[in-house]
Amino acid sequence: MSLVARHLEENGLSTVIIGSARDIVEECGVARFIFTDFPLGNPCGKPWDVAMQRSIVGMALDLLERAWMPRMTIQTQFCWDNDEWREGFMRVDESNREALARAGEERRQMQADMKKGL
Amino acid sequence: MYQLRAYRSFVSYMDRSREYYAASGYTRPYEWPHYDAVPFTPLKKPLAQCRVGLVTTAGKPKPPEAGVTLLTSRELYAEPANPPPQRLFTDDLSWDKQSTHTDDVDSFLPVNRLREYAAEGRIGSASARFYGVTTDYSQSRTLERYAPQILEWCREDGLDAVLLSAL
Numbered sequence: 117m118s119l120v121a122r123h124l125e126e127n128g129l130s131t132v133i134i135g136s137a138r139d140i141v142e143e144c145g146v147a148r149f150i151f152t153d154f155p156l157g158n159p160c161g162k163p164w165d166v167a168m169q170r171s172i173v174g175m176a177l178d179l180l181e182r183a184w185m186p187r188m189t190i191q192t193q194f195c196w197d198n199d200e201w202r203e204g205f206m207r208v209d210e211s212n213r214e215a216l217a218r219a220g221e222e223r224r225q226m227q228a229d230m231k232k233g234l
Numbered sequence: 235m236y237q238l239r240a241y242r243s244f245v246s247y248m249d250r251s252r253e254y255y256a257a258s259g260y261t262r263p264y265e266w267p268h269y270d271a272v273p274f275t276p277l278k279k280p281l282a283q284c285r286v287g288l289v290t291t292a293g294k295p296k297p298p299e300a301g302v303t304l305l306t307s308r309e310l311y312a313e314p315a316n317p318p319p320q321r322l323f324t325d326d327l328s329w330d331k332q333s334t335h336t337d338d339v340d341s342f343l344p345v346n347r348l349r350e351y352a353a354e355g356r357i358g359s360a361s362a363r364f365y366g367v368t369t370d371y372s373q374s375r376t377l378e379r380y381a382p383q384i385l386e387w388c389r390e391d392g393l394d395a396v397l398l399s400a401l
Binding site for chain 2 (some may be wrong): 117118119120121122123124125126127128129130131132133134135137138139140141143144145146147149151153155156157158159160161162163164165169170172173174176177178180181183184185186187197199200201204205206208213216217219220221223224225
């Protein structure tokens, strides 16, 4: 998504990214970025929370107007209900290490079979 | 709430996904794009006169009989923003399915919120279409095919500014 935003900026369109994967967006480098520190899935506000969504989109519009140079990140003030998601997402530990290795092997085998037209 | 923490709070998805795929047996880590220089286009006219569009990484709603396959096609699309979509297809994307859901489209593609801002005059108008570009492992496909097509659609729709939201 950041690559698309950069292409639009290079061609004369103003853009804002709204996202929750801060490191990926900032590593790529974009003109304007609204960062909400939520689990991946709802960067524009919690589901059914119209006031929060309205606030986040409003910040994106403000940033469109007011940014004077690239790489401007605004972190919204919203917090998720708890912090458990931070450790849970794509977690690797002793409880799932073997299952992950096995699933990866099965996936590679399936892709190899598809390539061979099996 | 004041707390002391020894580590940064926000999740590094570069770190997390690298470790996850390494544990899944992938020997070469994914390499994310990095640029030193960043292009920047200031708004050329007041926001209240601008037409604003939306881009999402979510896919078009799939018919129920299509099922969910591991390797779904990566389809680029432009769809009418009015009437707003009730659902978009996100099952094949990487997001935190344990912590939340994507049943409310405006939580990741603010098509109704943008229309409200247009009705109030905060922006000139909301684009008649929104665009979908699914995240792709291949950066060259994104750069050479997807980004130019999104630009072309933006020009067809007369957009001045674009909000892009990744799940």
